[in-house]
Amino acid sequence: MSRLMGLYAQHLSAGVAPPAVDEETLARQVEQAANVLARADAVVCGIGSGMSTACGYDHYGRSAVFDGRFAKFERVHGFSSLMDGLYHLYASNEERWGFLAAYSAHLEAAPVGRAYRQLARLLEGKEYFVLTTNIDGQVRRAFPGENVWLFQGDFGFLQCGQPCCDELVPALPVARAMLDAMGDGIAAPSDLLPRCPHCGWLRAPWVRDHGFLEGDAWRDGKRRYERFVSDALASGGRVVFLELGVGGMTPSIIEIPFWEMTRTNSNAFYLRVNMGKASEPRQLEGRSLTVTGDIADVFDMLTHQREKKEQDA
Numbered sequence: 001m002s003r004l005m006g007l008y009a010q011h012l013s014a015g016v017a018p019p020a021v022d023e024e025t026l027a028r029q030v031e032q033a034a035n036v037l038a039r040a041d042a043v044v045c046g047i048g049s050g051m052s053t054a055c056g057y058d059h060y061g062r063s064a065v066f067d068g069r070f071a072k073f074e075r076v077h078g079f080s081s082l083m084d085g086l087y088h089l090y091a092s093n094e095e096r097w098g099f100l101a102a103y104s105a106h107l108e109a110a111p112v113g114r115a116y117r118q119l120a121r122l123l124e125g126k127e128y129f130v131l132t133t134n135i136d137g138q139v140r141r142a143f144p145g146e147n148v149w150l151f152q153g154d155f156g157f158l159q160c161g162q163p164c165c166d167e168l169v170p171a172l173p174v175a176r177a178m179l180d181a182m183g184d185g186i187a188a189p190s191d192l193l194p195r196c197p198h199c200g201w202l203r204a205p206w207v208r209d210h211g212f213l214e215g216d217a218w219r220d221g222k223r224r225y226e227r228f229v230s231d232a233l234a235s236g237g238r239v240v241f242l243e244l245g246v247g248g249m250t251p252s253i254i255e256i257p258f259w260e261m262t263r264t265n266s267n268a269f270y271l272r273v274n275m276g277k278a279s280e281p282r283q284l285e286g287r288s289l290t291v292t293g294d295i296a297d298v299f300d301m302l303t304h305q306r307e308k309k310e311q312d313a
Helices: 002-007 023-039 049-054 064-069 071-077 082-086 093-109 114-122 138-142 172-182 216-234 255-263 295-312
Strands: 042-047 127-132 148-150 153-160 203-207 239-244 268-273 288-291
Touching: 023 239, 023 268, 023 288, 023 295, 042 216, 042 255, 049 114, 049 295, 064 071, 064 093, 071 093, 082 093, 093 153, 093 172, 114 138, 114 295, 127 216, 138 148, 148 216, 239 255, 255 268
Parallel strands: 042 127, 042 239, 127 148, 239 268, 268 288
Antiparallel strands: 153 203
């Protein structure tokens, strides 16, 4: 991976901060993106946290949702964001599961975000696959399971904390039982802590950490993703690698593989939507485009263009 990082070190506008894109430039970029997607025979989507943020679901920063629903946890534990709560070092398993239950129920109750719904609509009629590093359940609920690889897992499931077995169970029934018993408290009852029936170990959210379960469900997603990409590239059709809201924390999962597959396949095009990035590697010149804007605004514009074309047809 270090070799690939070096290969792509020189960007088309390396060392330049993303410019403030004016409305005319953004409109032109969106029109180009719409044309690229319209011509695509297959679309490989890579979705990062920026996609959920664009829908108003901010897991990494302080938010109105946190201040409203999770203020009692901040008063006791001191953290001020949902992700901080997920990785906080609690004094007891009961306190940890008090927060995890609230977080799990919150994620499952959150409606599928507008940008996710718009993307699903834009992909209708095309062959597509979605790879995501998000764990918030939005991708799982927005797209058919056979079209998705949940690389980092999904908070909607629990695994054995060791893990001793290849078993995933829905998290919501467990969370609801704990929340009903907790009332206004912050700690779950000891007898309701979820335990693996095979070894008695505490269960854990199915999200990537040192004990993450890469079992049958994860491996099946990997196989389907790799088969889809391989078949799409081998077909000779136009393949678009669409990167949405991917940050710089895990470039080896989506960003760099998308760059490499575009570079080595003449029928591939790399399309990125990200308000914090403005360029692509020089090796992709002529077969890449970055739309520097908020995903929510960009998808509104793309949806409007599609609806207008459908009305005019």
